[in-house]
Amino acid sequence: MINVHEIEKISMNCSMTEFVGTTVLDTIGLVIPGVDPMLLKQMNLKKPYRSLGLLSSRTGAAGQINAVDEAVKSTNTEIVSIELPRDTKGWGGHGNYIIIGGDNVSDVRRAVEIALEYTEKYAGELYISDAGHLEFTFSANADQALNLAFDAPIGKPFGFFCGSPAAIGMVMADLAVKSASVEIVKYMTPDRGTSHSNEVIVAVTGDASAVKNAVLTARDIGLQLLVSMGSYPKSPGKPFLE
Amino acid sequence: MINVHEIEKISMNCSMTEFVGTTVLDTIGLVIPGVDPMLLKQMNLKKPYRSLGLLSSRTGAAGQINAVDEAVKSTNTEIVSIELPRDTKGWGGHGNYIIIGGDNVSDVRRAVEIALEYTEKYAGELYISDAGHLEFTFSANADQALNLAFDAPIGKPFGFFCGSPAAIGMVMADLAVKSASVEIVKYMTPDRGTSHSNEVIVAVTGDASAVKNAVLTARDIGLQLLVSMGSYPKSPGKPFLE
Amino acid sequence: MINVHEIEKISMNCSMTEFVGTTVLDTIGLVIPGVDPMLLKQMNLKKPYRSLGLLSSRTGAAGQINAVDEAVKSTNTEIVSIELPRDTKGWGGHGNYIIIGGDNVSDVRRAVEIALEYTEKYAGELYISDAGHLEFTFSANADQALNLAFDAPIGKPFGFFCGSPAAIGMVMADLAVKSASVEIVKYMTPDRGTSHSNEVIVAVTGDASAVKNAVLTARDIGLQLLVSMGSYPKSPGKPFLE
Numbered sequence: 001m002i003n004v005h006e007i008e009k010i011s012m013n014c015s016m017t018e019f020v021g022t023t024v025l026d027t028i029g030l031v032i033p034g035v036d037p038m039l040l041k042q043m044n045l046k047k048p049y050r051s052l053g054l055l056s057s058r059t060g061a062a063g064q065i066n067a068v069d070e071a072v073k074s075t076n077t078e079i080v081s082i083e084l085p086r087d088t089k090g091w092g093g094h095g096n097y098i099i100i101g102g103d104n105v106s107d108v109r110r111a112v113e114i115a116l117e118y119t120e121k122y123a124g125e126l127y128i129s130d131a132g133h134l135e136f137t138f139s140a141n142a143d144q145a146l147n148l149a150f151d152a153p154i155g156k157p158f159g160f161f162c163g164s165p166a167a168i169g170m171v172m173a174d175l176a177v178k179s180a181s182v183e184i185v186k187y188m189t190p191d192r193g194t195s196h197s198n199e200v201i202v203a204v205t206g207d208a209s210a211v212k213n214a215v216l217t218a219r220d221i222g223l224q225l226l227v228s229m230g231s232y233p234k235s236p237g238k239p240f241l242e
Numbered sequence: 243m244i245n246v247h248e249i250e251k252i253s254m255n256c257s258m259t260e261f262v263g264t265t266v267l268d269t270i271g272l273v274i275p276g277v278d279p280m281l282l283k284q285m286n287l288k289k290p291y292r293s294l295g296l297l298s299s300r301t302g303a304a305g306q307i308n309a310v311d312e313a314v315k316s317t318n319t320e321i322v323s324i325e326l327p328r329d330t331k332g333w334g335g336h337g338n339y340i341i342i343g344g345d346n347v348s349d350v351r352r353a354v355e356i357a358l359e360y361t362e363k364y365a366g367e368l369y370i371s372d373a374g375h376l377e378f379t380f381s382a383n384a385d386q387a388l389n390l391a392f393d394a395p396i397g398k399p400f401g402f403f404c405g406s407p408a409a410i411g412m413v414m415a416d417l418a419v420k421s422a423s424v425e426i427v428k429y430m431t432p433d434r435g436t437s438h439s440n441e442v443i444v445a446v447t448g449d450a451s452a453v454k455n456a457v458l459t460a461r462d463i464g465l466q467l468l469v470s471m472g473s474y475p476k477s478p479g480k481p482f483l484e
Numbered sequence: 485m486i487n488v489h490e491i492e493k494i495s496m497n498c499s500m501t502e503f504v505g506t507t508v509l510d511t512i513g514l515v516i517p518g519v520d521p522m523l524l525k526q527m528n529l530k531k532p533y534r535s536l537g538l539l540s541s542r543t544g545a546a547g548q549i550n551a552v553d554e555a556v557k558s559t560n561t562e563i564v565s566i567e568l569p570r571d572t573k574g575w576g577g578h579g580n581y582i583i584i585g586g587d588n589v590s591d592v593r594r595a596v597e598i599a600l601e602y603t604e605k606y607a608g609e610l611y612i613s614d615a616g617h618l619e620f621t622f623s624a625n626a627d628q629a630l631n632l633a634f635d636a637p638i639g640k641p642f643g644f645f646c647g648s649p650a651a652i653g654m655v656m657a658d659l660a661v662k663s664a665s666v667e668i669v670k671y672m673t674p675d676r677g678t679s680h681s682n683e684v685i686v687a688v689t690g691d692a693s694a695v696k697n698a699v700l701t702a703r704d705i706g707l708q709l710l711v712s713m714g715s716y717p718k719s720p721g722k723p724f725l726e
Contacts, residue, residue, distance in 0.1 A: 002704045004723035007611075007716055014712035016705070018655050022713050026615045030651050030709070036661050039686070042671035056651030058576060058616065058682060085650065085674035085682035086438075090332030090574030092300060095682045097650035097674050127249075131268045132300065166327065166339035167272050167298030171260050177278050187284035190327035190339050195680035196437035196570075198300060198327035198337045202281070220244045221258070225272070228256035229264050232249055239246035328680075332574030334542060369491075373510045374542065408569065408581035409514050409540030413502050419520050429526040432569035432581050438679035440542060440569035440579045444523070462486045463500070467514070470498035471506050474491055481488035 020112040024123045024236045026058035026089070029112040033105040045080055049101030052080065053108035055115045058087050059236075060126055061094040061149075062137040062160045067118030068098050069145035071111040077102040079144040084195055091133050092164040092198030098145070124237035127222075131229035132198075134172075134222040135162040138215050138241055140208050150186045150203040158185075159211040161218035162201040166190055168225045169200030176218035182206035215241060262354045266365045266478045268300035268331070271354040275347040287322055291343030295319065295350035297357045300329050301478075302368055303336040303391075304379040304402045309360030310340050311387035313353040319344040321386045326437055333375050334406040334440030340387070366479030369464075373471035374440075376414075376464040377404040380457050380483055382450050392428045392445040400427075401453040403460035404443040408432055410467045411442030418460035424448035457483060504596045508607045508720045510542035510573070513596040517589040529564055533585030537561065537592035539599045542571050543720075544610055545578040545633075546621040546644045551602030552582050553629035555595040561586040563628040568679055575617050576648040576682030582629070608721030611706075615713035616682075618656075618706040619646040622699050622725055624692050634670045634687040642669075643695040645702035646685040650674055652709045653684030660702035666690035699725060 002010060020029035032052045040048055057064055061084050072079055080099035087095030100115075102108040125136040137160040142152035152158040161176055163169030166189060177184060186203035188194050194201065204214055219241070226233055244252060262271035274294045282290055299306055303326050314321055322341035329337030342357075344350040367378040379402040384394035394400040403418055405411030408431060419426060428445035430436050436443065446456055461483070468475055486494060504513035516536045524532055541548055545568050556563055564583035571579030584599075586592040609620040621644040626636035636642040645660055647653030650673060661668060670687035672678050678685065688698055703725070710717055 001700065002707055004703070004707070004719075004725075007707060007711070010707055010711040010716075012711055012714060014708055016708060018659075019709065019712060026649060026713060028649055028651055028709065028713055030655050032655060032658050036658050038668055039658055039661055039671070042668055052654075054651035054654055056649040056682075058649055083650070083674040084680075085576060085678075086328055086570055086680040087576045087682040089576075092327060092329045092331075092337065095576065095649060097682065097684075165268060165270055165298040165300055165337060166325070167270055167296035170294075170296055171272050171274060174274050174278050174281055175260075177281055184280055184284055187281070190325040190437070194327075195674070196326075196328040198298075198329040198339065200339075202284075216243065219246070223244055223246070223249060223252055224256055224258055225261065225270065227249070227252040227254055228261060229268060229270055230254060232252075235246075241246075328570055334569060334571045334573075334579065407510060407512055407540040407542055407579060408567070409512055409538035412536075412538055413514050413516060416516050416520050416523055417502075419523055426522055426526055429523070432567040432679070436569075438568075438570040440540075440571040440581065442581075444526075458485065461488070465486055465488070465491060465494055466498055466500055467503065467512065469491070469494040469496055470503060471510060471512055472496060474494075477488075483488075 020109055021116045023116045023120045025060045027119050028056055029116045030054045031105055031109045031112060051102050051105045051108045053100035053112040055098045058089050058095045061096050062135050063122030063126060064096045064119050065145050065149045066122050066137045066139055067115045069143045070118045071114035072145060073143045075111040076107045077111040079148050082149045086195040086197055093133060094197055120237060124235055124240045127233035127235050129226055129233035130231035132164040132226055134226055136215050136219050138212055152185060153205050156205050157208040157211040158205055159215040160203045161215060162199050163222045164199045166198050166200045168222055172218040172222045173202035175221045176214040179217040180210040180213040182210050182214045262351060263358045265358045265362045267302045269361050270298055271358045272296045273347055273351045273354060293344045293347045293350045295342035295354040297340045300331050300337045303338050304377050305364035305368060306338045306361050307387050307391045308364050308379045308381055309357045311385045312360045313356035314387060315385045317353040318349045319353040321390055324391045328437040328439055335375055336439055366477055366482045369475035369477050371468055371475035372473035374406040374468055376468055378457050378461050380454055395447050398447050399450040399453040401446045401457040403457060404441050405464045406441045408440050408442045410464055414460040414464045415444035417463050418456040421459040422452040422456040424452050424456045504593060505600050507600045507604045509544045511603050512540055513600045514538045515589055515593045515596060535586045535589045535592045537584035537596040539582045542573050542579045545580050546619050547606030547610060548580045548603050549629050549633045550606050550621045550623055551599045553627045554602045555598035556629060557627045559595040560591045561595040563632055566633045570679040570681055577617055578681055604721060608719055608724045611717035611719050613710050613717035614715035616648040616710055618710055620699050620703050622696055637689050640689050641692040641695040643688045643699040645699060646683050647706045648683045650682050650684045652706055656702040656706045657686035659705050660698040663701040664694040664697040666694050666698045
């Protein structure tokens with residue numbers, strides 16, 4: 001048993017079989033090879049997977065959901081649930097808690113590994129300043145996770161833009177949907193669909209080039225408005241949408 | 243298009259036509275001259291204004307709502323919606339996201355300008371310490387915004403007191419309503435009417451002098467209790483209620 | 485009246501009769517000897533106590549609820565309400581706002597004093613790192629407060645484990661309930677039973693030794709996973725469960 005009076009002797013290289021890895025945005029990836037039946041019953045899942053993969057972050061939602069979308073696409077797993085706690089470590093948005101299910105633990109572990117890799121990449125389109133934050137994501141081919149979280153049509157291009165304080169998200173959305181022939185699939189505000197976050201979120205579908213243009217327009221607008229508040233945002237990763 | 247690898251080249255003097263201004267408490271004021279029809283449909287407004295004014299802050303609720311109340315009173319605009327995200331940048335309260343509607347963009351822009359000016363003033367009655375915060379507001383003549391957010395009777399005096407951690411708000415409220423002949427119009431707690439904020443909020447109406455006395459009593463009590471927690475609060479503005 | 489331009493002249497030794505004390509985790513204890521009748525009506529209590537005791541913290545839930553459980557057990561008072569604001573000063577969990585009722589103010593004041601003392605002790609099983617937090621509590625004999633908040637069977641042993649980011653709480657729970665013959669009485673997630681906190685919470689009952697073993701297992705697992713995220717947690721008190 002761990003001596004709680006000597007916590008600093010615990011290794012940061014976790015050797016538990018449940019541990020998969022960690023990445024940016026206080027994200028941890030874990031697996032449960034065979035969930036305890038009593039706990040499984042409490043979870044009340046639609047389909048009672050025994051092997052579960054977990055991805056969980058203090059900050060970020062769309063990037064990690066897109067990452068899990070990729071993970072599920074390329075493994076024999078399914079999305080079980082996506083929850084968006086009100087978090088972001090003092091900022092105005094969400095963290096995430098995503099469960100992946102599968103018939104065997106190696107599939108689920110592989111899915112969590114892929115999700116962690118993509119989370120690092122997709123974190124590049126999150127921008128955080130002293131005043132607020134912006135988040136963008138794009139998928140050429142949305143799958144289960146983006147569908148469950150944001151009503152993305154499966155197999156279609158998907159774009160997401162989010163701004164905080166909320167008014168920035170609203171103006172971004174207005175100019176983005178005017179800039180390209182896209183269709184709105186989700187509209188979220190502090191009182192609608194969020195966990196009372198200080199954000200306006202709009203998600204769109206359409207032709208890939210139109211969707212991407214809408215996202216890039218939203219990013220241009222959002223960055224200008226966020227900077228107008230008096231501080232420059234940083235990205236926890238490397239911006240990559242061009 | 244903005245080069246996201248050189249964000250610090252973006253000017254802090256925003257030149258977008260949608261930009262109105264910024265002020266204390268991470269507040270931004272924006273206008274949308276003519277909202278995109280598809281986005282307008284998603285918003286599901288009771289009255290489909292095309293010109294929208296937006297006021298949005300990371301911190302503060304009553305002060306900005308009172309500011310918007312003044313703005314709507316003196317312009318040809320109306321309140322569309324008031325949302326209170328759980329925010330305050332790591333503290334226990336709300337931010338705000340307020341939409342004003344009008345028939346033309348110059349009315350709406352003027353309303354947002356007025357709201358920004360009054361936000362700076364009303365921020366003087368917000369007090370933030372390491373331990374918690376207090377917020378007060380007073381109006382001699384409540385209008386649409388205070389009515390929508392806090393059931394203030396229109397045309398009547400209105401007083402508001404809020405304390406965090408919640409127990410401070412409760413004791414403030416008890417002593418304030420005992421100190422003056424006022425009527426409670428709103429009572430909010432972490433599970434009632436708030437976005438799970440750590441506050442007790444009470445709003446009152448009555449004769450102007452009684453309402454103001456109740457607010458001043460609440461402030462006296464709140465400051466003593468907040469200071470008892472071991473740190474002194476600061477105001478982001480200049481206290482002005484006397 | 486207090487001069488708001490000289491706030492730093494207010495004494496930190498509060499002399500108000502309503503003041504009981506403060507302790508760790510930005511916790512304040514207060515009493516209201518006889519609540520204002522108009523305010524009491526707004527509160528809509530099941531049983532209209534006139535004397536109320538209040539315990540309220542920015543951070544922590546299970547520890548303070550267990551502390552109040554002890555307080556109510558040993559005084560002539562009852563639990564009126566327990567609310568869990570989304571707080572923790574920028575971390576992913578809850579604060580608390582607890583009301584105790586009694587027929588006379590000395591009973592209620594004594595209950596709040598006891599709750600403050602136990603809060604300091606029970607805070608020892610809260611662990612907060614840069615990445616997240618863990619909270620544990622154990623009672624050999626649960627009473628009203630643990631019953632109201634977490635469905636603890638009255639008079640039975642009770643164990644509680646909570647981890648943030650949420651995935652840590654889930655793996656802790658799975659291994660803890662597998663490690664000992666306990667029964668789950670409460671299962672909470674960001675979208676279930678919490679105020680959108682970034683936590684998985686599981687509460688259990690059973691034989692005292694089994695319940696304690698489950699809590700200790702959860703703590704062992706939780707500490708290893710939290711440390712894997714790259715920083716060491718600290719406790720605001722002294723760990724004491726052994």
